[in-house]
Amino acid sequence: MLTPERHKLIMQLLKEKGVVKIQDLVDITETSESTIRRDLTQLEEGKYLKRIHGGAARLQGKLQEPSMSEKSSRNLQQKRQIAQYAAGLVEGGDSIYLDAGSTVTEMIPYLPAKEIVVVTNGLMHISALLERNIKTFLLGGFAKEQTKAIIGRGALASLEYYRFDKCFMGVNGIHPQFGYTTPDQDEAMIKQKAISLSREAFVLADNTKFSEIAFAKIGELHTAAIITNELDEEQQETYTSKTTIKVVTA
Amino acid sequence: MLTPERHKLIMQLLKEKGVVKIQDLVDITETSESTIRRDLTQLEEGKYLKRIHGGAARLQGKLQEPSMSEKSSRNLQQKRQIAQYAAGLVEGGDSIYLDAGSTVTEMIPYLPAKEIVVVTNGLMHISALLERNIKTFLLGGFAKEQTKAIIGRGALASLEYYRFDKCFMGVNGIHPQFGYTTPDQDEAMIKQKAISLSREAFVLADNTKFSEIAFAKIGELHTAAIITNELDEEQQETYTSKTTIKVVTA
DNA sequence: TTGTTTTTGAATGAAAATGATTGATTTTTG
DNA sequence: CAAAAATCAATCATTTTCATTCAAAAACAA
Structure with missing residues (x-):
């Protein structure tokens, strides 16, 4: 599965569920954990999502407030x-x-x-x-x-x-x-x-x-x-x- | 269940019911009491709720809405x-x-x-x-x-x-x-x-x-x-x- | 082809989150 | 009031997740 495909998939899942776990992504995409991690890192750098411990979360489009965890x-x-x-x-x-x-x-x-x-x-x-x-x-x-x-x-x-x-x-x-x-x-x-x-x-x-x-x-x-x-x-x-x-x- | 998920869940329950018991949260989230306690501590630090004996209570901060509702x-x-x-x-x-x-x-x-x-x-x-x-x-x-x-x-x-x-x-x-x-x-x-x-x-x-x-x-x-x-x-x-x-x- | 770059997966130790345990504190009960 | 029960903070061992590194595999170019 190509990188852009995975990225698209991750973003789509995120849009649907709000939060995704790394292990789930590994299972779905049938790639290694390392690869998923890299994907998440990249997507986070582009401000497409927020990495959280164990996975990633959609970032709220809110104009103000930092999220609860931070x-x-x-x-x-x-x-x-x-x-x-x-x-x-x-x-x-x-x-x-x-x-x-x-x-x-x-x-x-x-x-x-x-x-x-x-x-x-x-x-x-x-x-x-x-x-x-x-x-x-x-x-x-x-x-x-x-x-x-x-x-x-x-x-x-x-x-x-x-x-x-x-x-x-x-x-x-x-x-x-x-x-x-x-x-x-x-x-x-x-x-x-x-x-x-x-x-x-x-x-x-x-x-x-x-x-x-x-x-x-x-x-x-x-x-x-x-x-x-x-x-x-x-x-x-x-x-x-x-x-x-x-x-x-x- | 990932940490931010639990936090969101806790806040949502709190919004609905005003107060939540720790034991209820343990049952719902299927995590340990320790974890829930930690969650509550964190959320309290972020001024999202007030901890009370046995659970937590909603904090009626400045959550006022655009008041001219009627x-x-x-x-x-x-x-x-x-x-x-x-x-x-x-x-x-x-x-x-x-x-x-x-x-x-x-x-x-x-x-x-x-x-x-x-x-x-x-x-x-x-x-x-x-x-x-x-x-x-x-x-x-x-x-x-x-x-x-x-x-x-x-x-x-x-x-x-x-x-x-x-x-x-x-x-x-x-x-x-x-x-x-x-x-x-x-x-x-x-x-x-x-x-x-x-x-x-x-x-x-x-x-x-x-x-x-x-x-x-x-x-x-x-x-x-x-x-x-x-x-x-x-x-x-x-x-x-x-x-x-x-x-x-x- | 050959050499180079990029992507990938595995391995490592570090960091974070978790669950259980302890004894202290608070609340409830008798 | 005192005893019992429940809740609490603090600690520790265990598990999970993490970043980093490195070598193999794949994609690419010459």
Whole structure:
């Protein structure tokens, strides 16, 4: 059974049942567990599903809320710490860019509401921003379903209208040699441009992003400062030599 | 049974019954007590429920719904009728503009999902559109908190990139002499422009909008066709002489 | 064909989830 | 009130699932 067939099958089962177990997929497709795992990993990277222990789950198309499992996890606590620190960097009068992404969303409750202007391409941020009565501008363009982000030519064009004091970006990979990377080419271009339009750029990343490489390159390490939570001595040294890095400790 | 499945199940039972006993959950899920306990602990950490001795209780957080349930239920039926008819006008291959507004939102479930392209300035539409996997473009610009619409210079500028087969607009006032009106000048400009970029334009309006005048003028009656629900003979005559009007009857 | 890349399946140890057990705590019962 | 019963948190061994690695198989190109 060919890879795209399996992927289609998995997605179909997922659509029907909401959750699938790896063992069931192994039986149905008559392939090895390894192969199914690889399939799930790929599909998750493309934001087609959420991997869970023992299988995979359909991801709810909801525009906000993280899922039940992640809401209670340590992971969210860490994200929130990073986000809170990042939000603390914003001063009254700033105009800032908020990249699409869940870590960045966590910044919003901590932003100084008064006198700041926010520009974003993240659909998941809007309601939180409006709720706080923050002056918000949205990029125009194509609304991508999987990542809930505005992308495309239109988005790049609308970015041109703005300049930022600070921008806050999410990335999928941080690597000493390959810099900041993300799976989607279009999103990479937006991130790139936003960084170039900003006086200061910050990348928000938990420790799982380090030494990872995703498909599309955003830029070299020195183009942005990194805000993260944990990092062992060795890695910290590696990265400190290439860019500014702030480790937020618990 | 996978962890998220159990979590979902627990929450569902909780929603129905208010409280659940641990033993019942053990029986239903056919897992051990330990596991259920762990589940409850996690869910409590995520603020999904309150643990009580012997089980768990629902947490009446801010689960309030759009509270105007009573008054609008009849109104909603009417809106939905209008919306459904309007959606029926859209054909595969069309590119359409959806104005911000609650009546227009009701169109989305009835739109032919395949092969259409939607452009909108209505933030309230996005999640419904994405859920239906409809190709969606959003105008860029300022996000207005009260109306959840994108407005401003940026929005006008991004409109220029598009042309539409059909556009569907909401208005606050329809008047034989003063035409279509809406309270906000900025929104009026957007609506105006969208209509001018569209081959055919439709205004969705329930009967309460007729003979009303709001502050900012969008255009004369003849610039768009009207889709409404009820309209007495006399009025219908008045308007039919000035534009196309479709009365959707129950 | 031959050499190269991609895909696959198996093996490994690490990580996570589970179920049973313990003794402490709370609730119920007499 | 005190004893009994039920529920609890904490711990540990076991099982399951996981990521990673590597070599074989398959698909591909020259």
